[in-house]
Amino acid sequence: MVYDLIVIGGGPAGYLGAIRASSEGLKTLLIESKSLGGVCLNEGCIPTKTLLNSAKIYDKARYGKRYGVIADDIILDHKAVLKRKDKAVRLLVSGVKSQLKNSNVDIAEGFGKILGKKDEGYVVKTDEDTFIGKMVLIATGSNPIVPSIPGIDEAIKQNIVLTNREILALSQIPETLVIVGGGIIGLEMASYFNSAGSKVMVIEMLDHVGGNIDREISKILMKNYEQKGIDFKLNSKVVAIDGNKVFYESDGKRFSTDAEKILISVGRKPNISELSLENIGVEVINGAAKTDETGKTNVPGVYAAGDVNGYSMLAHTAYREAEVCVNNMLGKKDVMRYHAVPSVIYTDPEVASVGETEESARSKGIEYGATSVSMRYSGRYVAENDGGDGICKVLIDKRHGKIIGVHMIGNSSSEIIYGAALMIEAEMRVRDIKELIFPHPTVSEILREAMFTL
């Protein structure tokens, strides 16, 4: 039979795209080689959040004294944490599966490869079967980059060097953990293992952690973590790994440190090499499937969404990209906009941001104004975050007086940031936002406070 759409990859972009397409009447097949839900559900967003939540509860209990709650003999049972994580993942994966079934999406297990094009459509093959689809959605996601560092291959074999996949399955908390790369994944793992009792060192090549986040917030986050005992080596580069020894260079000097485990979190690369995209001539740029703002590749009927297109590499971006692709398959006008994609670091404190940072606004030549207010303006924040030093920074485009960026550090930021994304998408001006009513007392009121300082 000929499918209207074959989706290759069952992660956020793949499963959501398949559900949307099928419910709009497209006969849809989803091909997944491992486990539905992709990296996000199985070895990314969701498992890390269950771990971090356990760490948060543990820390609250341990440091409850300042809130007048005293508890002794607090134990973080890592095995129980993992068990709960696995349960959560299973629940969500089976949820995705039943959603796909309910939407009448056919599911094929196996690694989908594109063989070519026939009159009826594109031929996609797994080990067992061959399928034909009039359209294809490439949603094969991404893989952690493993840099070529001398000694790294041996260390991988010895199970010393791990990626996000293996570290989530560690049955024991390592005594020492070196994290190579202080981006979002590195920081979240640093956060958990630090709470769980590891001695953690983060080695970062850049002069700041957190990737593209606001520099001021990056500093606050790092300070918080240094206070918790995490060791940061900025402007430092790992040059060699020898078993449990990590060698790194900083300021032209060579250092070494011992590590029971080493986490590599320097970035991710799209999964396209084994897909045989060349059989139908899909253009690849910087190792990613090249798409336009409608999710189309250069080949008619072939779309790509999620990490595989290399744009944003976030699950929530993938959701929206998949929807844009499906809408365009159905002939509905829809375009992908990347200027209001929120991003969150689920550390404690949480960091959330959306839109332009001062750095990006400056490089784009936007005439911007910025305000930064202390989270302590929020009563709720003060009530719940003893000694908290969070901030909320708001950037406006001076020409229109509209919001172009919001950056927050402080707990609950992750749940607030969508509101800021909405303001940016809707191009609301400061004066418009001033008319909004925020619930009191909530941390979200900090946004309202910020407006009145602009």
Added chain:
Amino acid sequence: MATIVKMPKVGLSEESAIISRWHMKKGDVVKKGETLFTIETDKSAFDIEAEADGTILEIFFDEGDEVRVLTDVCIIGEHGEDITDLMPKQQDSEERPETEERKDEQLIETTDNCQDIDVLSESKQTDIESDARIKISPRAKRLAEKSGIDPRSIVGTGPQGRIIERNIINFMEKGPVFTPAALSEHQEKEERLYITSGSGIGGRVTTKDLAQIQSQVEEEIEDFEEVPLSNIRKIIARNMLESLANTAQLTIHTSFDATEVLSYREKIKNNRESSELNNITINDIILYAVSRTLMKHKSLNAHMLKDKLLIYNDVNLGVAVDTDRGLMVPTVFKANRMSLNEISEVVKGLVDDCRRGAINPDLLKGGTFTVTNLGSLGVEAFTPILNPPQVAILGVNSITYKVKPIDGDFKYYPAMGLSLTFDHRAVDGAPAARFLKELANNLENFTLLLAK
């Protein structure tokens, strides 16, 4: 006693005028002779002065409003005076059937501003207050209010951008919806951009969309440069159009063997110093031949007037000259009485004067026949436009090479093209062709013509 200030009738044909500026506002005290407001018509602007002392009790129209003549514009009276009787009567449009309402709206949208003004006066006091002043018809306003639509989100298509009911209906049906920032930017623009839908959330028009459209518009503008017409261009434009519009001109073409002309010119060129002759050009030679040939074909050396033909006994040759400022046609008077050398000298002087911009205007008229030469630019045939009231103009073309049979063989020869445009009202085809044939013959045997 309050006085009503009406929109004056400033010209016989003025139906309405636009209030371009208010110098007073409601509540201001005015003295007789002080300027109340300025109005603009299609042709001019006037200040309207107060004709009595008093306080401005009510203003019915805003700046930018177009107001029908003799309509009440404002009321001047004593402070606190009751002016209820002077206020415009409320018009009960609610009862009008829907179809007629639509018709009204359409009228407003197309031409009939007066309709609009009538309804506007009714709505004046309740005009929506906002930071951006909104022009909206009362019906549109009522519908917007009923539907919970903020009229600030709507671009009006009525006169001067006024929002009309149809805009609200369109808006409800399909948008476009602007984001707040895009809307305020759009409203600041003097010229409204035509936008059907945006790329923002839910198809909203964003500032990025506006910037894109703006840059497209700018790109289009960059493709040309606006140059105001010089006087000479305006005159040329008018003359050319009138010529084509008012005559029955057509063009016939021929060519002649230029061997002799070319060799004659060569000869002069080679003997210039010894012969003390001017630098005689091919064009001079053609002018000479034309001036002589025309004497035998006087019907072409003529002016066509409304009901008569003026046939001239002397040939006043117009010579088309290409200058930086445009085409100029100075006249070689009585060319038929001049030698070739004289013609050459006169033409050279005229051309220089034209190019320097120092030509005596008297020398730009009086021609009885014109010669225009595009041959040096490689033109092989063209249709010169008559210079009325002259009845003919000769176009001189470039030399091409042709063959002709001679003694059972073929011979290449340089053929120069001639294009004669004539006014068929004055001359028929055959006489015109006969002139052209003789001209060609004279040029082919130029030395014989010189001997005559």
